[in-house]
Amino acid sequence: MSNPLLAHTPLPAFDAIRPEHIEPAIRALLAQANEALATVTAPGFAADYTAVSAVLDCATERLGLAWGAVGHLKSVADNAALRQAYNALLPEVSAFFTELGSHPGLHATYRAMSPDAMTPQQRRAHALTMRDFRLGGAELAPALREPFAANQAQQAQLGQQFAERTLDAxxxxxxxxxxxxxxxxxxxxxxxxxxxxxxxxxxxxxxxxxxxxxxxxxxxxxxxxxxxxxxxxxxxxxxxxxxxxxDNTETINNLLTLRHQEAQWLGFADYASLSLASKMADTPEQVEAFLLDLANRARPHAERDVADLRVHAAQACGLVQPQAWDWTFVGERLKETRYAFGEAEVKAYFPAPRVLQGLFDLVQRLYGLAIEPAQAPTWHPDVRFYEVRRQRSGHTLGHFYLDPSARQGKRGGAWMDSVRDRWLRPDHGEQQTPVAHMVCNFAASHNGQAPLLTHDDVVTLFHEFGHALHHLLTQVNERDIAGINGVEWDAVELPSQFMENFAWEWEVLQGLSAHVETGAPLPRDLFDRMLAARHFQSGLQTLRQVEYALTDMRLHRAAYRDQPPMQVLREVREQVAVLPSPEYARPLHTFGHIFAGGYAAGYYSYKWAEVLSADAYAAFEEAAHHAGSVIDAATGQRFEQEILAMGASRPAMQSFEAFRGRPPSIDALLRHQGMA
Ligand SMILES: [Zn+2]
Incomplete structure (x- = not known):
């Protein structure tokens, strides 16, 4: 019996993969990958980028494709046997990729490569690989290797403990x-x-x-x-x-101490500097200045938000002295009074097929793309497969799967994932085209009627499609810097948040709405109410985000090491917040993003990427002044060429400046959120 996970097919045989295929296939592919690692690190193997890539990257690619397919099935078509097979192999697969990232022999091979013998894209991919080796501890003195590994293991364990205590509490x-x-x-x-x-x-x-x-x-x-x-x-x-x-108090202190130790071993002043070494922002000072600037601009609006809340609390809710447990309640009452509309009213205008067609029409006009149904094996009859072509030339750029609806055994949320990356293959010289997963969880259809999407669903679909376009429209030939690979963490949400803006354009919504009974497009007055509600209390929300982001950054800076974390938070609040918090509140003790997730000294990324995406979108608004529409093909072409196509072949700041002709400005974000 042949194993579909070992077949040399260009796409995974999603319809044929069974739990019993997983262990033998992944074991075989792991063995091949280990053999490839041994080959390229053996004495005498040429320290040549293409030669190493042809052996090692091709082996890890096969492993990654098969393991990716298994992981995908676990996310979208889970069952007990599949989960068991997946979990049984997860430690081995993780261990292999961890070893790859800090392998002394492989590090030596890469270090011996001459940049002169590389293409510009290979030089960039090589530089990022060397950086990751350094951050992974590969350059540490031998005596520090073991303490470093112990530090990493302790951090992982404390992060897990933090999350479990949060959950249990x-x-x-x-x-x-x-x-x-x-x-x-x-x-x-x-x-x-x-x-x-x-x-x-x-x-x-x-x-x-x-x-x-x-x-x-x-x-x-x-x-x-x-x-x-x-x-x-x-x-x-x-x-x-x-x-x-x-109680997470000690866990927080211990994690901050371990991170500071890690950063110092790696040659950084503090963990904030270590975190930023692989991000678009350069220094902690730059991030703090950015956040404080944002806070200063948002403050007058936040103060007005609070004044509105106090008036409404007193007049409509009978609350003369609102407390921390009243603000959300009063806010909801005020929102209802101002913008009365229900989700059901909006939903009736967004049948899923109409929304999809509207989205495809949009990218056809923006980027000249033709998106057409294509054939591939899938894991469920609802799943669609599409080909993305350049309309004018007919040239195939890539493909994507779309799995739209919620169902049993499918993880919640929405995400984009890579099935395979664009890559000029070093083994046989052919151009591999990118393939993406688009996964959503829209309510399933009833009695044959098309599923209806909420406007939030529409925005989510646009967001994920923005990630997919970043992956699919890349023109980079080196796999590790193609599409979203290697893109700085605080810039990777630029293309996705950028796309969300179109889901708030009257012109776009006209094209993707049709009332489920009458076929009429979304009425203008309903749209205006949705728009007004979009940035309700954006001043207050901005300050709240800044408070968290600034606290996160300072907790990871050397200058604040001798202050208790709660004291750091208190000082940030005094500087930033407009609503008082009770003295007993302990938000850090459940701040999983930074203590149990990947956001340590990185929480600012949300706001940072919002600035980039809003400012990039403003180029389309400026074009609309003379072109008459934000759906402007000339600007779209430049956005594609300077940002989407470039992947990580150059720093995100360079791509942004090439598109905008200047560094990013926060003006567009403030204007979009009614804070100009
Ligand atoms: Zn995203």
Whole structure:
């Protein structure tokens, strides 16, 4: 019996892969990859970029393609046997790629390569590889290797512990309440909380700190005492105010100490500088200046937001002295008063096929792309496969799978992933074209009717398609810097957030909306209300993001090492915040992005990339002044050539400046969010 994961097919045989294929195939491909690693690091093997790539990269490519297919199936078509096979091999596959990233022999081979013998793209890919070797500890003195590895293992373990304690502290609290305490809460929460109470053998409703329960209470719950109780529990999770076994205080201190040690071993002043070594922003000072500038510009708007809230609290909610557990509630009331419209009203205008066609028409006009259905094996009958061609020449640029709907066994959320990358292959010299996964979780269709998308869904689809275009339109021939590969972390959301802007354009929405019953496009007055609600309280939201980002950056700077983390946060608040926080609140103790995710000294990236994407989009708004439309092909062509096509073949700042003719400015973001 042949194993589809070992077949030499250009695309994975998604319809034929079974759990029992996984172990033998991945073991065989791991063995081949290890053999390739041994070959290129053996004495006498030429220190030549193409020669190494032809052996090693081709072997890891095969492993990556097969393992990627297995991981994808685990995400979109999970079952017990598949999960077991995946989890059984995960440690071995991870260990192989970790070894690859710090292998002394491979590092020596790369170091011996002469840049003069490389193409410009190879030189860039080589430089990034050398940087990653350095950051991975490959250049450490032998005596430091073991302590460094121990440091990394401890960090991984503490990050895991931080996440588990957060989860346990969240799971550990519940409130059994009477029907009258549920006043104002939506029907779905009434039903789910009643079911939860019933399964626990108690009467009434059981509320928890999980988002689908906690958030509606803060937004809609009329019982103020209940809001206060749950708020206090929420903002003190995993802190010294609760179960000592779940207190993250020491975990935070230990993680910050380990990170500082790691940075110093690698030759950096602090972890903030280490984090920025692979990002678009240059120095911690630059990031802080950026965040403080943003805060200063947002402050007057945030103060007006708070003034509006105070007036509405007093006049409409009878709250003369609103507290921390009131702001979300008052905000929701104010939003309802100002922009009354419901999700269902908007949804009726966005049947999925119409939205997709509208999106394809948009990129046809912007970039001259033809997107047509194509054939490939898939994992579910709902999945579509498309070819992307240059309209004028008919030249094939790449392909993508689209898996649109939610279903059993499919992970939630939306994402873009690479199936394979563009690559001028070093083994047989052929051009490999890129292939992408587009995965969404739209509500499935009922009784044959087309699924209806919320406007949030439409924005999400545009976001992920922006990532896909970055992957598919690359013209870079070196795999490791093609598409999104190697792109700085704080710049990788530029193409995706950029695309979101089009989902807020009247002209674009006209082309992708059609009422499910009447076929009429989205009415102007509904659009205007959606637009007005889009940046409701953007001043306040901006300050909140800046507060988190600035705290994150300072916690990882040498200058703040001798201050307790809570003190760093308090000082940032004094400098930035306009709404007071209770003294007992401990938001750092559940700040998983920086203590259990990849965002340490990187939380600013959200705002940073928003500035880039808004400023890039402003070029289309400027073109509209004379061209009459933001869907401007000339600007689109320049955006494609200077940003999308370039991948990581040059620093993101250079690509941005080549497109815009100047460095990024925050003006467009402020204008888009009503803060100009
Ligand atoms: Zn994204």
């Amino acid at each position: 969240t799971d550990g609290a519940h409130w059994d309440v009477r029907a009258e305490q549920m006043a104002g809460l939506p029907d779905d929460l009434r039903a789910s909380s009643a079911a939860l109470a019933q399964s626990a053998g108690v009467s009434g409703h059981r509320l928890t700190l999980h988002m689908p329960s906690y958030l509606p209470v803060m937004q809609f719950g009329q019982d103020r005492a209940l809001r206060e109780t749950m708020y206090r529990a929420y903002v003190t999770r995993a802190s010294e105010w609760g179960d000592p076994a779940l």
